[in-house]
Amino acid sequence: MKIDSIKNGIVIDHIKAGKGMYLYEVLGLEKLDCQVAIIKNAESKKQGKKDIIKIDSLIDIDFDVLGYVDNGLTVNIIKDGVLIEKKSLELPEKIVNVIKCKNPRCITSVEQELPHIFKLTDREKGVYRCIYCETRAKDR
Numbered sequence: 584m585k586i587d588s589i590k591n592g593i594v595i596d597h598i599k600a601g602k603g604m605y606l607y608e609v610l611g612l613e614k615l616d617c618q619v620a621i622i623k624n625a626e627s628k629k630q631g632k633k634d635i636i637k638i639d640s641l642i643d644i645d646f647d648v649l650g651y652v653d654n655g656l657t658v659n660i661i662k663d664g665v666l667i668e669k670k671s672l673e674l675p676e677k678i679v680n681v682i683k684c685k686n687p688r689c690i691t692s693v694e695q696e697l698p699h700i701f702k703l704t705d706r707e708k709g710v711y712r713c714i715y716c717e718t719r720a721k722d723r
């Protein structure tokens with residue numbers, strides 16, 4: 584695909600350099616049939632270097648996952664070749680099944696069917712804790 588000629592799709596911009604592949608994985612983009620481009624280490628005036636993901640389709644994106652992984656990124660939504668929406672992200676209050684609790688005594692490691700839920704407990708520092716055992720999630 585021509586990188587700059589998305590007609591209908593999503594461009595995730597200002598991703599911290601090195602986080603692009605990780606986002607690709609946690610968003611499950613490998614399951615898509617449409618074209619997806621990851622640009623690594625693009626030049627950025629603001630950040631020095633950044634990653635960009637371009638998705639050639641208007642898929643439903645999990646903004647909570649995006650915000651959790653990197654709340655400094657922007658999501659551009661393009662329809663008929665026109666940028667219709669530019670979204671900035673915040674840390675989500677809660678994330679479900681994005682990361683797993685590492686505490687071996689946590690109920691989620693016994694009860695396999697339980698969802699892994701983490702709550703934001705300190706917005707300033709970006710601290711997430713398991714809702715079952717309060718174990719702190721590792722930093723992103």
Ligand SMILES: [Zn+2]
Nearest residue numbers: 684689713716
């Ligand atoms: Zn736990």
